[in-house]
Amino acid sequence: MADRILVAYASRYGSTAEVAEAIGDELSKAGEQVDVLPVNEIRDPSPYRAAVIGSPIYMGKWLPEARVFVERYQHYLRTIPVACFAVGLTVVGGSAESLRRAEASMDEVRMLINPVEASVFPGKLDTGRLSDPDRAIIKLIRVKSGDFRNLDAVRSWVRAILPNLHRRR
Numbered sequence: 001m002a003d004r005i006l007v008a009y010a011s012r013y014g015s016t017a018e019v020a021e022a023i024g025d026e027l028s029k030a031g032e033q034v035d036v037l038p039v040n041e042i043r044d045p046s047p048y049r050a051a052v053i054g055s056p057i058y059m060g061k062w063l064p065e066a067r068v069f070v071e072r073y074q075h076y077l078r079t080i081p082v083a084c085f086a087v088g089l090t091v092v093g094g095s096a097e098s099l100r101r102a103e104a105s106m107d108e109v110r111m112l113i114n115p116v117e118a119s120v121f122p123g124k125l126d127t128g129r130l131s132d133p134d135r136a137i138i139k140l141i142r143v144k145s146g147d148f149r150n151l152d153a154v155r156s157w158v159r160a161i162l163p164n165l166h167r168r169r
C-alpha cells in the first residue's frame with residue numbers, strides 16, 4: 001500500500017463521487033496505484049503516501065463526514081501531500097466573490113492539514129432527485145440546476161497537480 005494514492009470523497013447525490021472516479025482514473029492512467037473510496041469507508045489512511053480529498057459544498061461548507069474525516073486523521077494527513085477539491089454550483093458563471101466563498105468551504109481543511117492544492121469544480125444539481133429539506137433550501141438559495149461538471153478540466157487538474165503529490169512533506 002505504501003506506494004498508493006488515496007482518493008477520498010463525500011457525496012450526497014453522486015456527482016462528486018463521479019468527479020472522484022475521474023480523478024482516480026486519471027491518476028491510474030498516469031501510472032499511479034489508486035484507491036477511490038467514500039470517506040465513511042476509510043478506517044486508516046496511514047498506508048497511503050498521498051491523498052486527494054473532496055466534498056460537495058452544502059450551505060457553504062463541505063459535507064460533515066468529509067470534515068470529520070480530515071479532523072480525525074489530520075495528524076497523518078499533515079505528513080503526506082494532500083490535494084483538496086470542492087464541488088459546487090455558485091461558481092457557475094459566478095463572480096469573484098462567489099468563487100471566494102466556494103473556496104472558503106475549504107478554510108477549515110486548509111487550517112488543519114495545509115493541502116498542497118485546493119480547487120473548486122462546478123457541480124451538478126438534479127432538482128427532481130432532491131430530498132424535501134434540500135428542495136426547500138434550494139428554493140431559498142437559488143442555485144442553478146443542471147450538470148455543469150467538466151471532467152476534462154478535472155483530468156487536466158490531476159495532471160497539473162501530480163508533481164505536487166510526489167513532493168515530500
Ligand SMILES: Cc1cc2nc3c(=O)[nH]c(=O)nc-3n(C[C@H](O)[C@H](O)[C@H](O)COP(=O)(O)O)c2cc1C
Nearest residue numbers: 011012013014015016056059060088089090123124
Ligand atoms: C441543499 C443544497 C445546498 C447547496 N449549497 C451550495 C452552496 O452553498 N454552494 C455551492 O456552490 N453549491 C451548493 N449546492 C450545490 C451542490 O454543491 C452541487 O449540486 C454538488 O454537485 C452536489 O454534489 P453531490 O451530488 O456529490 O452531492 C447545494 C445543493 C443543495 C441541494
